[in-house]
Structures are given as C-alpha cells and as structure tokens.
Amino acid sequence: MNIIITGFMGTGKSAVGRRLAKKLRMEYLDTDDLIEERDGSKICHIFEEKGESYFRRLEAAIVREVSHLDNYVISTGGGVVLRDENIKALKRNGLIICLAANSETILKRTTGIQDRPLLNEPDPVRKIEELLRMRQPYYGKADFSVQTSNLAVEEVTRRIQEFLRKKDEGCSCRPGRA
Numbered sequence: 095m096n097i098i099i100t101g102f103m104g105t106g107k108s109a110v111g112r113r114l115a116k117k118l119r120m121e122y123l124d125t126d127d128l129i130e131e132r133d134g135s136k137i138c139h140i141f142e143e144k145g146e147s148y149f150r151r152l153e154a155a156i157v158r159e160v161s162h163l164d165n166y167v168i169s170t171g172g173g174v175v176l177r178d179e180n181i182k183a184l185k186r187n188g189l190i191i192c193l194a195a196n197s198e199t200i201l202k203r204t205t206g207i208q209d210r211p212l213l214n215e216p217d218p219v220r221k222i223e224e225l226l227r228m229r230q231p232y233y234g235k236a237d238f239s240v241q242t243s244n245l246a247v248e249e250v251t252r253r254i255q256e257f258l259r260k261k262d263e264g265c266s267c268r269p270g271r272a
C-alpha cells in the first residue's frame with residue numbers, strides 16, 4: 095500500500111510526507127521532483143516554455159508509473175487531483191490524504207518562493223481563493239483530510255498516523271477530517 099499526500103500549494107505536503115515516511119519506515123518520493131528529473135528542467139520553466147497542459151500530461155505519466163510502487167509515501171503536486179485518471183491510479187494501491195490550509199496561511203507559506211508558476215500573479219490572494227474554490231470538490235475525493243493552518247508538521251503527521259492506525263484496526267472509517 096502507498097500513502098499519497100496531496101492538497102493545495104503551501105499546505106505542507108513535502109515536509110509532512112517526508113516525516114511520515116520516516117515514522118512509518120516507508121520510502122518517500124515527490125512527483126514534482128520526478129517531473130523535474132524527467133524533463134531536465136524546473137517546474138516553473140516547464141510551465142513557461144511548454145505550458146500547463148504539457149506539464150499535466152507529464153504529471154499524469156509519472157502518476158501512472160508511481161502508482162505501481164508499493165510501500166511508498168508519495169507527495170504530489172497540488173493539481174494532481176484535477177485528472178480523474180490520476181485519482182483512480184493512486185487509489186488502486188494507496189490511500190489519499192489531503193492537506194488543507196486557509197488562503198492567508200497559503201499566502202504566507204508561498205510568498206517569496208518563485209517556483210509556483212500558478213501563483214505568479216499580480217494578485218496572488220485572489221488566485222489562491224479562486225483555485226481553492228474550484229478545486230474543493232477534487233480535494234474532497236481524498237480518504238482523509240487534515241486542516242494544517244495552525245498545526246506543526248509533527249502534529250499533522252501524528253493525525254495521519256492515527257487515521258492509519260484506526261483504519262488498520264478495521265474501524266469503519268468513512269472519508270474523514272481532522
């Protein structure tokens with residue numbers, strides 16, 4: 095089984111994913127890192143030079159590949175949920191955990207970092223709110239969500255572990271929130 099960490103930009107996917115992998119003694123990978131490795135360029139350059147739809151195709155190809163792995167914690171880019179085929183592939187052998195945060199927190203965590211082409215806008219707050227609204231139903235397909243705005247990485251990780259433990263014990267956990 096894999097554990098997939100998704101959610102909007104700036105919700106802590108990489109930090110939480112790395113920590114969770116260490117705690118659970120699982121392997122760790124980040125689909126954005128694989129995309130950059132495969133294309134030989136940074137994500138912001140891929141967006142700039144080849145466009146978002148090229149990026150999404152590459153992302154879907156990487157998702158198909160990693161969904162065949164086992165015992166991995168996989169952090170994804172925040173837009174991975176937009177394609178149904180990605181969700182289906184990742185769910186086949188994995189649980190999807192979605193990290194959430196409010197727009198203020200997202201802005202704070204992403205300001206000054208230049209590698210988020212979608213937020214390279216004159217009014218990033220408006221863009222964040224627009225994307226959050228649009229993506230809400232997609233993030234809602236996750237098996238479990240954690241609101242991270244006021245939580246440290248350790249606490250987010252602990253809540254995910256608790257969810258996994260309960261699931262393992264066979265409690266009838268429906269899609270949940272923490």
Ligand code: S3P
Pocket residue numbers: 101102103104107126137170171172173174209210211212
């Ligand atoms: C994206 C999020 C980014 C990266 C790309 C597109 C998105 O990853 O995949 O810039 O559509 O939300 P992070 O969520 O890790 O920043």
